[in-house]
Amino acid sequence: MPALTTNAVGSYPKPDYLAQARTQFSQGKIDRAELDKLERKATEYWIRSQEQIGLDVLVHGEMERGDMVAYFAGEPGGNPIGGMKLGGLVRSYGNRYYHKPIIVDRLTWPGPMTVEMWRYAQSLTDRPVKGMLTGAYTMVEWSFDDYYPSRRDAVLDMAPIIRREVEELVKAGAKYIQIDEPAIHTRPNEDFDLAVEAMHLTVDGIDAEFHTHICYGEVEKIYPDMLRLPVKQIHLAFMNTDFEYLKLIEQTPFDSGKDLGVGVTDIHTRFIEKVEDVKDGIRRTLKLFPPERLWIYPDCGLKTRTTDEAEAKLQVMVDAVRDIKRELEIE
Template sequence: MVVEKTQEKDTGPVNSSTALTTTAVGSFGRPDYLTKARSAFARGDIDRAELEKLEKQATEYWIRVQEKIGLDVLVHGEMERGDMVAYFSGEKGGLPIKGMKLGGLVRSYGNRYYHKPIIYDRLEWPGPMTVDMWKYAQSLTDRPVKGMLTGAYTMVEWSFDEHYPTRRDAVMDMALVIRREVEALVAAGAKYIQIDEPAIHTRPEADFEAAVESMRVTVEGIDAEFHTHICYGEVEEIWTPMQKLPVKQIHLAFKNTDFEYLDLVRE
């Protein structure tokens, strides 16, 4: 569910006939043919060009679905990403952030595992990581497509840090990296950027202010509308400080909690 915040600078919804801008969280289910293709690529049975062709095919499918149901601001679906953090560390063709590399498999939950990245040196922007896929998705539709990034706090929280003396130091350098990617997306024409922070409620008493500051470093002064996605966790504990996040929309996972957080929104 989307919670749209009131701000002094209100760009308004894309579709003026709706009270709120309608959009999606970001990632969609990967079709079977793409799941099989990713496995084939990992085995060396197909090359990068063939995999990218199928990723784009799946991306176009989801663009058409969103157009059909009438969303105002679309997402590309993240067909090229296996994990929202590992992708930015070189997973299956992603351009790794300098100072990061893929680590071994770590259990996320249930039977889901991911290659937990390792921060081994100072973090630096390697060049555009998401711009080409955003350009492709935007070329398929007249409706705006969001740029999709993982936030600095989540990037650090879901990685092993073997370089920085403090978590805050790592988060702030990561924020500068993500900011460079935001600037690249905006330069390419993106007007909406979503920065996912699902780990923001992990240590609310110790780290929340650093998480808010890192978001500010990432977006401040950039001419775009910013959204963030916060899933799972105890939203009640961070509801009030969450309002400090410098974003227009906050996306919350209400379905997993049987919509019990609706009372917070009504307030």
């Protein structure tokens, strides 16, 4: 991929018609085929939108997924991992509740869970579409567990399931696969080795380029440990912390064999960053990395923003990269 490749983290906002259709489907008012049609329509929208904005590598936008863990555990329309189900309502925050997954039995791979949608998205474009999965550690950490004697046992049984899905995506033609581990800094002392072990079990020996996204949170607690993750690229949310993570990298250099994914627009604000501010962040990062080792992203998935906000943020990012490339005379 070219220097300063632009890409996105995973999710985009769902159009109203799809949000309504998901509710109707879960109430039995429309059938799977109807929901499928609308998911594809929304996916096509986002593929075209990303092309128009000018991203180099695309994501399919996760129109079929509600929550990044619950999708794999029994959300309506999904193909749930064996041994997982959705439990009762649990509060997320404010007045928002969700059906938190529960591991109730031995985990098994249920057949392809994400391949069909990936294949559809890739069929729409010549640009590469990333395969998007949730990592084994986060899958377990964000679920209840009624079955396994320890978190370790559950994670080690989850990893081969995610691996199997990776293999299916690679078989279908995916070159880039992102395995999100937003929960990885939950218990850095207790569990980080386990998360690394799980990533090895998930990706080792498979011929694809692996990325991971680590959400904002106490990133300083897992740096430089995170460099042990066996992936080609680690993506971090830089804009939300005003590029503070650069200080960590100044103190302890980033692994020279890895690329850095740089989040340059904050997904938690409705405010649209100025191109100059995004360029400033990229320039600061370029003091520590050659451009070939940087990919440029938003901080996180954009699904909580409106479509207009999400597209505006992507456009600012792409415009900033175009300017910087011109300055550096990269083509």
